[in-house]
Amino acid sequence: MRVTYHSVLKSSIIVSMLLFASLTSKGTVHNITVGPSNTMTFSPNAISNVLVGDTIRFTWATGTHNTTCDGTGGTSLPGGAATWTHPMNSSNTTFDYPVTVLGHYAYRCTFHSGMNGTFDATGTVGMLSDPSSSAVNVFPNPFTDRVNVSGSFDFSKRITLNVINIIGEKIKCFEFNEFQGINSPFNLDLADLKSGMYFISSDALNNQTIRIIKK
């Protein structure tokens, strides 16, 4: 695979595109039922396909419970993720937790020993400007030096991935002239970027714009 690199370009069109993309960003809601059929369980008690940008929705069914993830009592969550504790009973029937950090989450009900569950955030949802387009994964995110981009690319085109800073300047452009297998991620060397937030955009990603964070 050959990668070519272009110098800085600037485009105010991209700024308006980013604003539009952020307004239409969407993730998936993952539903967890709390205490179904008078059991001391979360159902499902393990979810493996969560993406950053998704929402975990706890919905009460029966009993008096809570959902807690604060790093104590066997619970755990990735560094930088917000802790939570929320009652789940007939007066508190739903609780939404927005997933903003990649990693493994282990939560529990503090009232009932053994009533616990996990979910794993393994990728980042694309910010979709076209709701019908499929999701793109970027990992790791946050990243240190290199970031992988995978998803349903339009392979009828040469793949160009642009890296854009928060004021809309295109600061890098990667061109992939030989197509990889659809399951092989594109690996971008971003070691020389400063820490902060950037976006990846590409015509070949159905105009999705993906937020990435450099550590």
Ligand SMILES: [Cu+2]
């Ligand atoms: Cu409980």
